[in-house]
Amino acid sequence: SQTIHQWPATLVQPVGSPLSLECTVEGTSNPNLYWYRQAAGRGLQLLFYSVGIGQISSEVPQNLSASRPQDRQFILSSKKLLLSDSGFYLCAWSRDRRIYEQYFGPGTRLTVT
């Protein structure tokens, strides 16, 4: 069976500090990978997606970037965090473009102070 991991679970960072959130998927190969953010009281917003190693597409211009150095690893980064980057960050995977269902990790709660 497939498993998706995210870490850390919670993070408190000062404004201007860097960020690195990691996501890994087990039990499948060549998944589509996604980063979402849920701001307080809002739905989930797609930030980045990747259909293969080194292939990153951005949905929303922002202070963040993403990378996919390995097939089942997806990293969300920032060089300098803003207060507005606070939120709940979720990684998700799907099998391929023909499959609509996406499966989410446990999430990372980021608070920028």
Next chain:
Amino acid sequence: DQQVKQNSPSLSVQEGRISILNCDYTNSMFDYFLWYKKYPAEGPTFLISISSIKDKNEDGRFTVFLNKSAKHLSLHIVPSQPGDSAVYFCAASEGLQGAQKLVFGQGTRLTINP
């Protein structure tokens, strides 16, 4: 521009009764719809989905109905159980380059009262 809307932020239902959660969308290009359930501090869990070519899909206690002309879908849970208390998100899918983008509603918090 909110393409997927859940106009009820919360819903309270008695245990054993039917829960009906509603969702409206504006983009007629959406071709697949999904419902997710989310507990606090956890990632959403996939519940049930429906293709735009169908009007009903059933899985155990969960049934999703799609009315394309009204651009409306609903999730029925019957009978409702205390473990169903969670936030429910509807999502609509549109194609990207090699992937599918899910557009989520704001969520509805369902509380099942014993």
